[in-house]
Amino acid sequence: MLNVGKIEEGFVxxxxxxGESLNIYNKLGLDKLDCTVAILKNVRSDKMGxxxxxxxxxxxxxxxxxxxxFIDHNITVNVVKAGEIVEKKRLTLPKELKNVIKCKNPRxxxxxxxxxxxxxxxxxxKKEIYxxxxxxxxxxxxx
Amino acid sequence: xxxxxxxxxxTVEELDKIFDLAGEIEKDPxxxxxxxxxxxxxxxxxxxxxxxxxxFEAAMMNLGGNVIGFxxxxxxxxxxxxxxxxxxxxxxxxxxxxxxxxxxxxxPMVAASKSLIPVINAGDGGHQHPTQTLTDLLTIxxxxxxxxxYTIGLCGDLKFGRTxxxxxxxxxxxxxxxxxxxxxxxxxIPDYIIDELNEKNASYEEVIKLDDVMxxxxxxxxxxxxxxxxxxxxxxxxxxxxxxxxxxxMLLAKPDMIVLxxxxxxxEISVEVDDDPRAAYFKQAQYGVYVRMALIMTxxxxxx
Numbered sequence: 001m002l003n004v005g006k007i008e009e010g011f012v013x014x015x016x017x018x019g020e021s022l023n024i025y026n027k028l029g030l031d032k033l034d035c036t037v038a039i040l041k042n043v044r045s046d047k048m049g050x051x052x053x054x055x056x057x058x059x060x061x062x063x064x065x066x067x068x069x070f071i072d073h074n075i076t077v078n079v080v081k082a083g084e085i086v087e088k089k090r091l092t093l094p095k096e097l098k099n100v101i102k103c104k105n106p107r108x109x110x111x112x113x114x115x116x117x118x119x120x121x122x123x124x125x126k127k128e129i130y131x132x133x134x135x136x137x138x139x140x141x142x143x
Numbered sequence: 144x145x146x147x148x149x150x151x152x153x154t155v156e157e158l159d160k161i162f163d164l165a166g167e168i169e170k171d172p173x174x175x176x177x178x179x180x181x182x183x184x185x186x187x188x189x190x191x192x193x194x195x196x197x198x199f200e201a202a203m204m205n206l207g208g209n210v211i212g213f214x215x216x217x218x219x220x221x222x223x224x225x226x227x228x229x230x231x232x233x234x235x236x237x238x239x240x241x242x243x244x245x246x247x248x249x250x251p252m253v254a255a256s257k258s259l260i261p262v263i264n265a266g267d268g269g270h271q272h273p274t275q276t277l278t279d280l281l282t283i284x285x286x287x288x289x290x291x292x293y294t295i296g297l298c299g300d301l302k303f304g305r306t307x308x309x310x311x312x313x314x315x316x317x318x319x320x321x322x323x324x325x326x327x328x329x330x331x332i333p334d335y336i337i338d339e340l341n342e343k344n345a346s347y348e349e350v351i352k353l354d355d356v357m358x359x360x361x362x363x364x365x366x367x368x369x370x371x372x373x374x375x376x377x378x379x380x381x382x383x384x385x386x387x388x389x390x391x392x393m394l395l396a397k398p399d400m401i402v403l404x405x406x407x408x409x410x411e412i413s414v415e416v417d418d419d420p421r422a423a424y425f426k427q428a429q430y431g432v433y434v435r436m437a438l439i440m441t442x443x444x445x446x447x
Contacts, residue, residue, distance in 0.1 A: 107268040109247040113226050116253060124338075131335075134249020135270055138335065 004038045004055060011063060012078040012085075013054040018042055020072070021052035027067055027100060033058065066094035070130070095122050097130060097139075105137040145442055146255040146262045150276040150313040162281050164437040165430070167447075169285075172205060175447050178440060179208030185238035186212030187230065187254075188265070189221060189245040194406060195265050195274070198428070199242045202435035211238060216246075228257045235259035240443055242274075243267075261442040269303045275405050276309040277438065278431035283362060285430060286401050286423055291317035294359055298325040298386050299366035299411060301332040306405040307366055308336055315343050322347035323356050325386065329378070330368070353386050357395035363388070365404045365411055365424075388412045393419055403427055 016024060021039050030037050035058035045051040056063065060079065068075055069091040077089035097120040103110045110118050110132070120130040120139050130139035146152070153161065168175050184203040186196050191214060200210045213219040220230060227245065231254040234241055242263045243251045248270035255262040266272040284290050295314070297307050301324055311332075314320050322345060324332050331349065340347050350356055357363075365388055370379050388402065393416055404412060404424040416422050440446070 105248065107246070107248050107270075109227065109245070109249040109253050109267075112247060113228065113250070113253055116228075132249070134252055135268070136248075136335065 004040065006083055007036075007055055007057040007080055008083050009059060010035070010055070010057040010080055011060075011065070012080060013056070013068070014051070014076040014078060015045070015048060016052035016054065016075055017072060018048070018050035018052055021054050024054060024068070024071060024075075027071060028056075028063060028065070030054075030056065033062065035062070065089070065091075067097065067100050069093045070097055070100065093122055093125060093128060096120070096133075101130075101139050103132040103135065103137055104140065105132065105135050108132060108135040108137060110134060144261055146251075146258070146264075147273050147438065147442065148252050148255060148262075148264045149271050150273045150280075150309050151316075152273070155316050158277070158280065161277065161434065161437045161441055162284055164440065165281050165433040166285070168433050168436050169430075175206055175436065175440075177207040178445050178447055179203060179206035179443070182206075182208040182240070182443065183238040184208055184210050184212075184439065185234045185241040186210060186214070186265075187219070187234060187241055187243045187245075188212065188214045189216040189219065189243075189247075189250070191215050192244055192266065194428070195244065195272075196242075198431045199263075199265065199274075199435055202432050202439060205432065206436055206439060208239075208439075227253050230254070231258045231262065240439060263438065263442070266305065269305050270308075272305045272309050272405075274431070274435055274438065275306045276313045277434045278427060279306070279310050279364070279403060279405070280313060281434045282403060282423060282427045282430045283401075286426070287361070290314075292319040293361035294321040294323060295362040295364060296323040296325055296353075296356055296360040297364045297366070298353055298388075300330045300368045301326040301366070302330040303369060304366045307332075307364070310364065311336055312339065315339065315345055320345070323360065324349045325351070325353050325356060327351065327386075353388070354392060354395065357392055358397065360396065360400055363396070363400060363402045365402060365408075367405075367407065367409050367411055386411060388416055390415045390419075393421065396421065 038055040040053040042050045043053055073091040078085045079087040098117050102118050110116050119133040121133050123129050123131040186199055188196050203210050227250050235258050240261045242265040243254055244265040245267050248268035250267050251264035264273055301307050400421050401423040402421055
Protein backbone atom coordinates (compact mmCIF):
# COMPACT_ATOMS: atom_id res chain seq x y z
CA MET A 1 0.00 0.00 0.00
CA LEU A 2 1.33 3.37 -1.05
CA ASN A 3 1.17 6.12 1.53
CA VAL A 4 0.97 9.80 0.68
CA GLY A 5 1.20 12.25 3.55
CA LYS A 6 -1.36 14.82 4.70
CA ILE A 7 -1.40 18.27 3.18
CA GLU A 8 -1.58 21.48 5.20
CA GLU A 9 -3.50 23.67 2.77
CA GLY A 10 -5.02 22.85 -0.59
CA PHE A 11 -7.40 20.41 -2.22
CA VAL A 12 -7.98 16.70 -2.34
CA UNK A 13 -9.91 15.75 -5.44
CA UNK A 14 -11.45 12.36 -4.77
CA UNK A 15 -13.59 9.94 -6.80
CA UNK A 16 -11.97 10.85 -10.10
CA UNK A 17 -12.76 8.27 -12.75
CA UNK A 18 -9.77 5.89 -12.98
CA GLY A 19 -7.28 7.09 -15.56
CA GLU A 20 -8.65 10.65 -15.76
CA SER A 21 -6.34 12.29 -13.22
CA LEU A 22 -3.71 13.43 -15.72
CA ASN A 23 -6.37 14.99 -17.92
CA ILE A 24 -7.67 16.93 -14.93
CA TYR A 25 -4.11 17.85 -13.91
CA ASN A 26 -3.71 19.48 -17.33
CA LYS A 27 -7.13 21.12 -17.44
CA LEU A 28 -6.58 22.73 -14.04
CA GLY A 29 -3.28 24.09 -15.31
CA LEU A 30 -1.36 22.37 -12.50
CA ASP A 31 1.60 21.91 -14.81
CA LYS A 32 2.03 25.69 -14.77
CA LEU A 33 1.78 26.13 -11.00
CA ASP A 34 4.66 25.82 -8.60
CA CYS A 35 3.02 23.58 -6.02
CA THR A 36 3.22 20.06 -4.69
CA VAL A 37 0.90 17.63 -6.41
CA ALA A 38 0.35 13.92 -5.76
CA ILE A 39 -1.31 11.97 -8.53
CA LEU A 40 -2.74 8.68 -7.32
CA LYS A 41 -3.87 6.37 -10.05
CA ASN A 42 -6.03 3.26 -9.82
CA VAL A 43 -6.62 3.50 -6.07
CA ARG A 44 -8.92 0.75 -4.70
CA SER A 45 -12.42 2.07 -4.03
CA ASP A 46 -15.50 0.36 -2.56
CA LYS A 47 -17.79 2.67 -4.49
CA MET A 48 -16.03 2.78 -7.85
CA GLY A 49 -13.80 -0.29 -7.93
CA UNK A 50 -10.87 1.84 -9.05
CA UNK A 51 -10.47 5.58 -8.85
CA UNK A 52 -7.89 8.35 -9.15
CA UNK A 53 -7.10 10.98 -6.52
CA UNK A 54 -5.28 14.30 -6.87
CA UNK A 55 -3.75 16.00 -3.85
CA UNK A 56 -2.73 19.58 -4.42
CA UNK A 57 -0.82 21.59 -1.82
CA UNK A 58 -1.41 25.26 -2.61
CA UNK A 59 -3.06 28.43 -1.26
CA UNK A 60 -6.84 28.02 -1.65
CA UNK A 61 -7.25 31.06 -3.89
CA UNK A 62 -4.66 29.77 -6.34
CA UNK A 63 -6.86 27.22 -8.06
CA UNK A 64 -10.00 27.79 -10.11
CA UNK A 65 -12.00 24.62 -9.82
CA UNK A 66 -14.97 25.74 -11.94
CA UNK A 67 -13.84 23.63 -14.85
CA UNK A 68 -14.23 20.46 -12.76
CA UNK A 69 -17.99 20.88 -12.84
CA PHE A 70 -17.83 20.63 -16.59
CA ILE A 71 -15.44 17.68 -16.71
CA ASP A 72 -17.19 15.50 -14.12
CA HIS A 73 -19.51 16.79 -11.43
CA ASN A 74 -19.20 13.52 -9.50
CA ILE A 75 -15.69 14.40 -8.33
CA THR A 76 -15.52 15.14 -4.59
CA VAL A 77 -13.61 18.28 -3.76
CA ASN A 78 -12.22 18.37 -0.22
CA VAL A 79 -10.91 21.74 0.84
CA VAL A 80 -8.06 21.43 3.33
CA LYS A 81 -6.87 24.11 5.74
CA ALA A 82 -4.46 23.67 8.64
CA GLY A 83 -4.30 19.95 7.88
CA GLU A 84 -8.08 19.46 8.24
CA ILE A 85 -10.89 19.09 5.74
CA VAL A 86 -12.90 22.29 6.23
CA GLU A 87 -15.33 21.97 3.33
CA LYS A 88 -16.65 19.44 0.85
CA LYS A 89 -17.46 21.40 -2.28
CA ARG A 90 -20.44 20.51 -4.40
CA LEU A 91 -19.62 20.91 -8.08
CA THR A 92 -21.94 22.75 -10.41
CA LEU A 93 -21.75 23.49 -14.09
CA PRO A 94 -19.84 26.74 -14.65
CA LYS A 95 -21.74 29.45 -16.53
CA GLU A 96 -18.77 30.11 -18.77
CA LEU A 97 -15.72 28.12 -19.88
CA LYS A 98 -12.70 30.05 -21.04
CA ASN A 99 -10.00 28.21 -23.02
CA VAL A 100 -11.11 24.84 -21.69
CA ILE A 101 -12.51 23.46 -24.92
CA LYS A 102 -11.90 24.62 -28.46
CA CYS A 103 -14.58 25.50 -30.95
CA LYS A 104 -14.56 22.87 -33.69
CA ASN A 105 -16.56 24.93 -36.20
CA PRO A 106 -14.19 25.74 -39.08
CA ARG A 107 -16.34 28.79 -39.92
CA UNK A 108 -16.00 30.27 -36.39
CA UNK A 109 -13.99 33.47 -35.93
CA UNK A 110 -11.94 31.67 -33.24
CA UNK A 111 -10.33 29.67 -36.08
CA UNK A 112 -8.52 32.74 -37.44
CA UNK A 113 -8.52 35.64 -34.98
CA UNK A 114 -5.21 35.73 -33.11
CA UNK A 115 -5.22 35.26 -29.35
CA UNK A 116 -9.01 35.24 -29.17
CA UNK A 117 -10.03 33.14 -26.15
CA UNK A 118 -12.32 30.17 -26.84
CA UNK A 119 -15.34 30.93 -24.69
CA UNK A 120 -18.30 28.60 -24.22
CA UNK A 121 -21.45 29.58 -22.34
CA UNK A 122 -23.89 27.27 -20.58
CA UNK A 123 -26.91 27.34 -22.90
CA UNK A 124 -28.99 24.59 -21.28
CA UNK A 125 -28.28 23.59 -17.69
CA LYS A 126 -30.61 20.56 -17.70
CA LYS A 127 -29.13 19.02 -20.81
CA GLU A 128 -25.61 20.26 -19.92
CA ILE A 129 -25.20 21.95 -23.28
CA TYR A 130 -22.50 24.54 -23.87
CA UNK A 131 -22.36 26.71 -26.98
CA UNK A 132 -19.57 28.79 -28.44
CA UNK A 133 -20.07 32.44 -27.47
CA UNK A 134 -19.29 33.56 -31.02
CA UNK A 135 -20.83 31.05 -33.43
CA UNK A 136 -23.16 29.10 -31.06
CA UNK A 137 -21.70 25.74 -32.10
CA UNK A 138 -22.51 23.03 -29.56
CA UNK A 139 -19.58 21.92 -27.44
CA UNK A 140 -18.48 18.33 -27.54
CA UNK A 141 -18.61 17.22 -23.90
CA UNK A 142 -15.65 14.79 -24.07
CA UNK A 143 -12.51 16.81 -23.49
CA UNK B 144 -23.54 52.23 -26.67
CA UNK B 145 -25.67 49.65 -28.47
CA UNK B 146 -24.68 47.19 -31.18
CA UNK B 147 -26.83 44.86 -33.25
CA UNK B 148 -25.54 41.30 -33.35
CA UNK B 149 -28.74 39.26 -33.30
CA UNK B 150 -32.39 40.19 -33.83
CA UNK B 151 -32.91 39.36 -30.17
CA UNK B 152 -30.65 42.21 -29.02
CA UNK B 153 -33.70 44.46 -29.07
CA THR B 154 -36.82 43.78 -27.03
CA VAL B 155 -40.16 43.45 -28.81
CA GLU B 156 -41.02 46.95 -27.57
CA GLU B 157 -37.75 48.41 -28.87
CA LEU B 158 -38.34 46.75 -32.23
CA ASP B 159 -41.83 48.25 -32.35
CA LYS B 160 -40.26 51.69 -31.92
CA ILE B 161 -37.83 51.01 -34.78
CA PHE B 162 -40.68 49.80 -37.01
CA ASP B 163 -42.80 52.85 -36.09
CA LEU B 164 -39.87 55.07 -37.05
CA ALA B 165 -39.42 53.14 -40.32
CA GLY B 166 -43.12 53.71 -40.99
CA GLU B 167 -42.68 57.46 -40.49
CA ILE B 168 -39.69 57.44 -42.84
CA GLU B 169 -41.76 55.60 -45.47
CA LYS B 170 -44.50 58.23 -45.23
CA ASP B 171 -42.27 61.30 -45.37
CA PRO B 172 -38.64 60.52 -46.35
CA UNK B 173 -37.77 64.21 -46.87
CA UNK B 174 -38.20 64.93 -43.17
CA UNK B 175 -35.23 62.61 -42.49
CA UNK B 176 -32.96 63.79 -45.31
CA UNK B 177 -30.49 65.62 -43.03
CA UNK B 178 -30.65 63.64 -39.82
CA UNK B 179 -27.14 62.19 -40.38
CA UNK B 180 -25.46 65.29 -41.85
CA UNK B 181 -21.73 65.05 -41.10
CA UNK B 182 -21.91 61.41 -39.98
CA UNK B 183 -20.10 58.50 -41.60
CA UNK B 184 -21.06 54.86 -41.97
CA UNK B 185 -18.22 52.36 -42.51
CA UNK B 186 -19.27 49.31 -44.50
CA UNK B 187 -16.70 46.61 -43.74
CA UNK B 188 -17.58 43.75 -46.04
CA UNK B 189 -15.12 40.85 -45.88
CA UNK B 190 -17.20 38.90 -48.37
CA UNK B 191 -19.11 40.25 -51.35
CA UNK B 192 -22.76 41.22 -50.90
CA UNK B 193 -23.89 43.93 -53.26
CA UNK B 194 -27.44 44.01 -51.99
CA UNK B 195 -26.94 44.34 -48.25
CA UNK B 196 -24.04 46.74 -48.67
CA UNK B 197 -25.90 49.00 -51.09
CA UNK B 198 -28.97 48.90 -48.87
CA PHE B 199 -26.87 50.16 -45.94
CA GLU B 200 -25.19 52.78 -48.08
CA ALA B 201 -28.49 53.97 -49.54
CA ALA B 202 -29.94 54.15 -46.03
CA MET B 203 -27.06 56.33 -44.77
CA MET B 204 -27.17 58.57 -47.84
CA ASN B 205 -30.94 58.99 -47.53
CA LEU B 206 -30.26 60.32 -44.03
CA GLY B 207 -27.71 62.82 -45.36
CA GLY B 208 -24.67 60.91 -44.13
CA ASN B 209 -21.56 59.67 -45.93
CA VAL B 210 -20.18 56.22 -46.52
CA ILE B 211 -16.67 54.73 -46.45
CA GLY B 212 -15.58 51.10 -46.54
CA PHE B 213 -14.47 48.08 -48.48
CA UNK B 214 -16.45 45.40 -50.26
CA UNK B 215 -14.18 42.36 -50.15
CA UNK B 216 -11.46 41.08 -47.85
CA UNK B 217 -8.79 41.22 -50.57
CA UNK B 218 -9.11 45.00 -50.75
CA UNK B 219 -8.87 45.41 -46.96
CA UNK B 220 -6.06 45.08 -44.45
CA UNK B 221 -7.35 41.58 -43.67
CA UNK B 222 -5.42 40.47 -46.76
CA UNK B 223 -2.26 41.55 -44.91
CA UNK B 224 -3.31 39.49 -41.91
CA UNK B 225 -4.85 42.18 -39.70
CA UNK B 226 -7.23 40.88 -37.05
CA UNK B 227 -10.86 41.97 -36.82
CA UNK B 228 -10.12 43.48 -33.39
CA UNK B 229 -7.40 45.72 -34.79
CA UNK B 230 -9.41 46.71 -37.87
CA UNK B 231 -12.39 47.89 -35.85
CA UNK B 232 -10.20 49.90 -33.47
CA UNK B 233 -8.90 51.79 -36.49
CA UNK B 234 -12.31 52.12 -38.18
CA UNK B 235 -13.62 53.55 -34.88
CA UNK B 236 -11.36 56.55 -35.51
CA UNK B 237 -12.75 57.13 -39.00
CA UNK B 238 -16.52 56.56 -38.78
CA UNK B 239 -19.52 57.00 -36.48
CA UNK B 240 -21.11 53.60 -37.08
CA UNK B 241 -20.04 50.36 -38.78
CA UNK B 242 -21.88 47.64 -40.69
CA UNK B 243 -19.79 44.47 -40.89
CA UNK B 244 -20.16 41.36 -42.99
CA UNK B 245 -17.68 38.54 -42.42
CA UNK B 246 -17.48 34.92 -43.58
CA UNK B 247 -16.41 33.83 -40.09
CA UNK B 248 -19.21 33.34 -37.58
CA UNK B 249 -19.01 35.64 -34.58
CA UNK B 250 -16.60 38.12 -36.21
CA PRO B 251 -18.91 41.14 -35.71
CA MET B 252 -19.25 40.17 -32.03
CA VAL B 253 -15.47 40.26 -31.67
CA ALA B 254 -15.50 43.65 -33.41
CA ALA B 255 -18.24 44.99 -31.13
CA SER B 256 -16.26 44.00 -28.04
CA LYS B 257 -13.37 46.25 -29.12
CA SER B 258 -15.27 49.00 -30.93
CA LEU B 259 -15.78 52.61 -29.91
CA ILE B 260 -18.69 53.00 -32.36
CA PRO B 261 -21.91 50.98 -32.79
CA VAL B 262 -21.39 47.82 -34.87
CA ILE B 263 -24.15 46.25 -36.93
CA ASN B 264 -23.80 42.59 -37.89
CA ALA B 265 -24.50 42.59 -41.63
CA GLY B 266 -24.18 38.80 -41.83
CA ASP B 267 -21.60 36.45 -40.31
CA GLY B 268 -21.10 33.20 -42.19
CA GLY B 269 -24.08 30.92 -41.82
CA HIS B 270 -24.88 32.31 -38.39
CA GLN B 271 -26.90 35.55 -38.11
CA HIS B 272 -28.18 38.26 -40.40
CA PRO B 273 -30.20 40.52 -38.10
CA THR B 274 -30.90 43.42 -40.46
CA GLN B 275 -32.43 41.01 -42.96
CA THR B 276 -34.62 39.81 -40.10
CA LEU B 277 -35.64 43.38 -39.23
CA THR B 278 -36.46 43.86 -42.91
CA ASP B 279 -38.58 40.71 -42.92
CA LEU B 280 -40.40 41.71 -39.74
CA LEU B 281 -41.10 45.22 -41.01
CA THR B 282 -42.39 43.81 -44.31
CA ILE B 283 -44.71 41.38 -42.53
CA UNK B 284 -45.93 44.05 -40.14
CA UNK B 285 -46.52 46.54 -42.95
CA UNK B 286 -48.25 44.11 -45.32
CA UNK B 287 -50.09 41.90 -42.83
CA UNK B 288 -50.73 44.57 -40.19
CA UNK B 289 -49.41 42.40 -37.35
CA UNK B 290 -46.44 40.29 -36.26
CA UNK B 291 -48.34 37.34 -34.76
CA UNK B 292 -51.32 35.14 -35.55
CA TYR B 293 -50.56 33.48 -38.89
CA THR B 294 -49.09 30.44 -40.60
CA ILE B 295 -45.69 31.03 -42.15
CA GLY B 296 -43.98 28.59 -44.51
CA LEU B 297 -40.19 28.69 -44.83
CA CYS B 298 -38.98 26.93 -47.94
CA GLY B 299 -35.64 25.89 -49.42
CA ASP B 300 -32.26 25.75 -47.71
CA LEU B 301 -33.20 25.72 -44.04
CA LYS B 302 -29.92 24.18 -42.91
CA PHE B 303 -27.42 26.81 -44.02
CA GLY B 304 -29.84 29.71 -44.55
CA ARG B 305 -28.96 32.21 -41.84
CA THR B 306 -31.83 34.52 -42.81
CA UNK B 307 -34.24 31.74 -41.93
CA UNK B 308 -32.59 31.00 -38.59
CA UNK B 309 -32.63 34.65 -37.57
CA UNK B 310 -36.24 35.08 -38.66
CA UNK B 311 -37.47 32.04 -36.73
CA UNK B 312 -35.80 33.20 -33.53
CA UNK B 313 -37.30 36.65 -33.91
CA UNK B 314 -40.79 35.33 -34.65
CA UNK B 315 -40.69 33.04 -31.61
CA UNK B 316 -41.32 36.14 -29.51
CA UNK B 317 -44.74 36.74 -31.07
CA UNK B 318 -47.94 34.81 -30.35
CA UNK B 319 -49.92 32.27 -32.36
CA UNK B 320 -47.52 31.59 -35.19
CA UNK B 321 -47.53 28.20 -36.87
CA UNK B 322 -44.26 27.39 -38.65
CA UNK B 323 -44.15 25.11 -41.68
CA UNK B 324 -40.63 24.05 -42.65
CA UNK B 325 -40.43 22.94 -46.26
CA UNK B 326 -37.08 21.49 -47.27
CA UNK B 327 -35.32 18.42 -48.64
CA UNK B 328 -34.00 16.00 -46.04
CA UNK B 329 -30.42 17.20 -46.66
CA UNK B 330 -31.24 20.83 -45.94
CA UNK B 331 -33.50 20.43 -42.90
CA ILE B 332 -33.51 22.98 -40.11
CA PRO B 333 -30.61 22.40 -37.63
CA ASP B 334 -31.14 20.81 -34.24
CA TYR B 335 -30.40 23.91 -32.19
CA ILE B 336 -33.29 25.76 -33.79
CA ILE B 337 -35.60 22.77 -33.27
CA ASP B 338 -34.48 22.74 -29.61
CA GLU B 339 -35.51 26.37 -29.27
CA LEU B 340 -38.88 25.73 -30.92
CA ASN B 341 -39.55 22.85 -28.52
CA GLU B 342 -38.45 24.86 -25.49
CA LYS B 343 -40.88 27.62 -26.37
CA ASN B 344 -43.68 25.16 -27.18
CA ALA B 345 -43.93 26.60 -30.67
CA SER B 346 -46.29 25.05 -33.16
CA TYR B 347 -44.42 23.68 -36.19
CA GLU B 348 -44.32 20.96 -38.82
CA GLU B 349 -41.67 19.75 -41.24
CA VAL B 350 -42.71 18.74 -44.74
CA ILE B 351 -40.94 17.78 -47.96
CA LYS B 352 -43.32 19.10 -50.65
CA LEU B 353 -44.32 22.72 -51.08
CA ASP B 354 -47.57 21.80 -52.92
CA ASP B 355 -48.96 19.97 -49.89
CA VAL B 356 -49.03 23.06 -47.67
CA MET B 357 -49.51 25.99 -50.08
CA UNK B 358 -53.22 26.36 -49.26
CA UNK B 359 -52.75 26.98 -45.56
CA UNK B 360 -49.96 29.56 -45.68
CA UNK B 361 -50.45 33.26 -44.92
CA UNK B 362 -46.81 33.98 -45.67
CA UNK B 363 -44.39 31.99 -47.82
CA UNK B 364 -40.73 32.76 -47.23
CA UNK B 365 -38.63 31.40 -50.09
CA UNK B 366 -34.83 31.02 -49.90
CA UNK B 367 -32.07 30.35 -52.34
CA UNK B 368 -30.01 27.19 -52.26
CA UNK B 369 -26.61 28.87 -51.93
CA UNK B 370 -23.74 27.48 -53.96
CA UNK B 371 -21.11 28.77 -51.54
CA UNK B 372 -22.54 26.79 -48.60
CA UNK B 373 -21.91 23.45 -50.29
CA UNK B 374 -18.68 21.53 -50.08
CA UNK B 375 -19.18 19.87 -53.45
CA UNK B 376 -20.77 20.94 -56.71
CA UNK B 377 -22.69 17.67 -57.26
CA UNK B 378 -24.81 18.16 -54.13
CA UNK B 379 -25.57 21.71 -55.17
CA UNK B 380 -26.75 20.77 -58.65
CA UNK B 381 -28.86 17.89 -57.35
CA UNK B 382 -30.71 20.05 -54.80
CA UNK B 383 -31.00 23.52 -56.27
CA UNK B 384 -34.10 22.87 -58.36
CA UNK B 385 -36.02 21.04 -55.65
CA UNK B 386 -38.39 23.85 -54.78
CA UNK B 387 -39.42 26.24 -57.49
CA UNK B 388 -42.39 28.53 -57.00
CA UNK B 389 -44.44 28.72 -60.19
CA UNK B 390 -47.70 30.31 -61.32
CA UNK B 391 -49.36 26.88 -60.98
CA UNK B 392 -48.28 26.54 -57.36
CA MET B 393 -49.56 30.08 -56.69
CA LEU B 394 -53.05 28.90 -57.77
CA LEU B 395 -53.08 26.73 -54.64
CA ALA B 396 -52.35 29.70 -52.34
CA LYS B 397 -54.71 31.96 -50.41
CA PRO B 398 -55.68 35.19 -52.21
CA ASP B 399 -54.01 37.31 -49.50
CA MET B 400 -50.89 35.22 -48.98
CA ILE B 401 -47.61 37.11 -49.43
CA VAL B 402 -44.40 35.71 -50.89
CA LEU B 403 -41.14 36.95 -49.39
CA UNK B 404 -37.55 36.26 -50.40
CA UNK B 405 -34.32 37.75 -49.00
CA UNK B 406 -32.93 37.97 -52.59
CA UNK B 407 -30.96 37.41 -54.73
CA UNK B 408 -33.22 34.95 -56.47
CA UNK B 409 -31.72 32.38 -58.80
CA UNK B 410 -34.54 30.26 -60.14
CA GLU B 411 -36.51 29.24 -57.05
CA ILE B 412 -39.25 31.75 -57.92
CA SER B 413 -40.31 31.70 -61.53
CA VAL B 414 -40.21 35.17 -63.13
CA GLU B 415 -43.89 34.81 -64.08
CA VAL B 416 -44.78 35.05 -60.37
CA ASP B 417 -43.33 38.59 -60.18
CA ASP B 418 -46.52 40.14 -61.58
CA ASP B 419 -48.73 38.39 -59.02
CA PRO B 420 -49.86 41.00 -56.45
CA ARG B 421 -48.93 38.53 -53.72
CA ALA B 422 -45.25 38.68 -54.72
CA ALA B 423 -43.81 41.05 -52.11
CA TYR B 424 -40.06 40.41 -52.42
CA PHE B 425 -39.19 43.63 -54.24
CA LYS B 426 -41.26 45.69 -51.78
CA GLN B 427 -39.28 43.85 -49.10
CA ALA B 428 -36.02 45.28 -50.51
CA GLN B 429 -37.50 48.77 -50.15
CA TYR B 430 -38.50 48.07 -46.56
CA GLY B 431 -34.88 46.97 -46.03
CA VAL B 432 -33.71 50.52 -46.68
CA TYR B 433 -36.35 52.05 -44.38
CA VAL B 434 -35.54 49.72 -41.52
CA ARG B 435 -31.78 50.31 -41.88
CA MET B 436 -32.41 54.05 -41.80
CA ALA B 437 -34.42 53.62 -38.60
CA LEU B 438 -31.72 51.37 -37.15
CA ILE B 439 -28.88 53.81 -37.89
CA MET B 440 -30.87 56.62 -36.27
CA THR B 441 -31.65 54.46 -33.23
CA UNK B 442 -28.05 53.31 -32.69
CA UNK B 443 -26.74 56.87 -33.11
CA UNK B 444 -29.49 58.26 -30.82
CA UNK B 445 -30.70 60.68 -33.48
CA UNK B 446 -34.12 62.18 -33.98
CA UNK B 447 -35.68 63.92 -36.97
